Amino acid sequence: MYRKPLTKLFIVIGSLCTAFALVCCTIAFVRMFLASSETRKGQETLEAQIEEMEEMKKEIKKAEKREKKRLEEEEEKIKQEPEETPYVHPSKTPTPTASPTPTPLSSNEEGTVSGPSENKREEREQAATGTGHVVGIDPGHQGPHVDMSDTEPNGPGSTEMKAKATAGTSGAYSGLGEYQLNLDVSLRVQQILQDRGYRVVMTRTDNDTAISNAERALLAADEGAEIYVRIHANGSDDHGVQGALSMCPSQDNPYVSELYGESLRLSQGLLDAYCAATGFENRGVQFYDNMTGINWSRVPVTILEMGFMTNEHDDLAMADAGFQQTMAEGIADGIDAYFAGSGQ
Numbered sequence: 241m242y243r244k245p246l247t248k249l250f251i252v253i254g255s256l257c258t259a260f261a262l263v264c265c266t267i268a269f270v271r272m273f274l275a276s277s278e279t280r281k282g283q284e285t286l287e288a289q290i291e292e293m294e295e296m297k298k299e300i301k302k303a304e305k306r307e308k309k310r311l312e313e314e315e316e317k318i319k320q321e322p323e324e325t326p327y328v329h330p331s332k333t334p335t336p337t338a339s340p341t342p343t344p345l346s347s348n349e350e351g352t353v354s355g356p357s358e359n360k361r362e363e364r365e366q367a368a369t370g371t372g373h374v375v376g377i378d379p380g381h382q383g384p385h386v387d388m389s390d391t392e393p394n395g396p397g398s399t400e401m402k403a404k405a406t407a408g409t410s411g412a413y414s415g416l417g418e419y420q421l422n423l424d425v426s427l428r429v430q431q432i433l434q435d436r437g438y439r440v441v442m443t444r445t446d447n448d449t450a451i452s453n454a455e456r457a458l459l460a461a462d463e464g465a466e467i468y469v470r471i472h473a474n475g476s477d478d479h480g481v482q483g484a485l486s487m488c489p490s491q492d493n494p495y496v497s498e499l500y501g502e503s504l505r506l507s508q509g510l511l512d513a514y515c516a517a518t519g520f521e522n523r524g525v526q527f528y529d530n531m532t533g534i535n536w537s538r539v540p541v542t543i544l545e546m547g548f549m550t551n552e553h554d555d556l557a558m559a560d561a562g563f564q565q566t567m568a569e570g571i572a573d574g575i576d577a578y579f580a581g582s583g584q
């Protein structure tokens with residue numbers, strides 16, 4: 241009697257306990273499952289983040305590599321290119337001209353006309369355009385207080401003697417001495433050329449230096465000048481005569497005939513660039529064979545007669561400091577054009 245209900249009770253209690261245990265186990269299992277799934281999720285998220293970071297690292301490395309390569313290429317370029325590329329003025333097509341009736345010169349370096357020459361010699365090979373070219377600049381004449389009346393041979397081996405240097409002309413309207421104008425413009429040319437990457441050899445940088453025309457030519461070559469540019473201004477009894485011209489040895493010059501071709505190219509290019517910059521009348525290239533400073537040259541040589549100091553327009557324009565800068569830039573452009581044409 242008592243057993244049965246007691247047994248039932250035990251059975252019920254046992255069943256309840258089992259059920260409870262089962263529920264507990266299930267809850268525990270679900271919790272564990274949930275917890276593990278959370279961990280997995282967390283792990284997955286972490287892994288995804290790590291992967292993302294790895295990708296970013298790779299991208300950064302790639303970008304670094306690209307930047308490094310770019311820098312290396314740039315460095316290589318800089319090594320190949322000159323430090324400072326001289327500005328190259330678009331040169332005009334050279335039109336070699338020779339004035340058949342050269343204007344008589346009153347007081348610049350004396351010379352006689354040997355006549356135009358049409359034939360060109362084979363041009364000497366020159367280095368390509370770029371930094372490091374050496375240019376000889378000769379500001380013509382010197383101060384009036386410097387005695388240069390002693391004489392020297394008109395050319396190597398010549399028995400003809402000429403004054404070591406002459407006094408030059410002066411501005412009929414400005415009163416400016418040619419020696420001063422030549423120096424002022426030449427110093428500006430020196431600065432411009434140096435800024436464009438050239439090395440410049442000056443035969444004088446003041447008005448007190450006593451140096452002859454032959455000595456100037458030799459100095460320029462000895463100091464490594466590749467071309468020799470002589471800066472002068474002109475004078476004429478006829479005050480109506482104006483404009484610029486350049487002087488070049490002829491191909492029959494007894495001393496420097498081998499320099500004829502390159503000297504003509506230099507004379508023409510320089511004059512054209514100068515006239516383009518200043519708007520001065522272009523009187524063409526003239527040929528002279530008894531100029532001491534030309535005959536003693538060892539490198540292509542030219543004399544630029546920048547304008548007529550006996551002409552009101554030319555004289556007053558050339559006396560202006562601002563215009564002198566324009567003149568100097570024109571001369572530098574002509575020198576650029578010469579070296580730009582050397583490599584062709």
Ligand SMILES: [Zn+2]
Pocket residue numbers: 347348349380381408409418472473
């Ligand atoms: Zn002169």
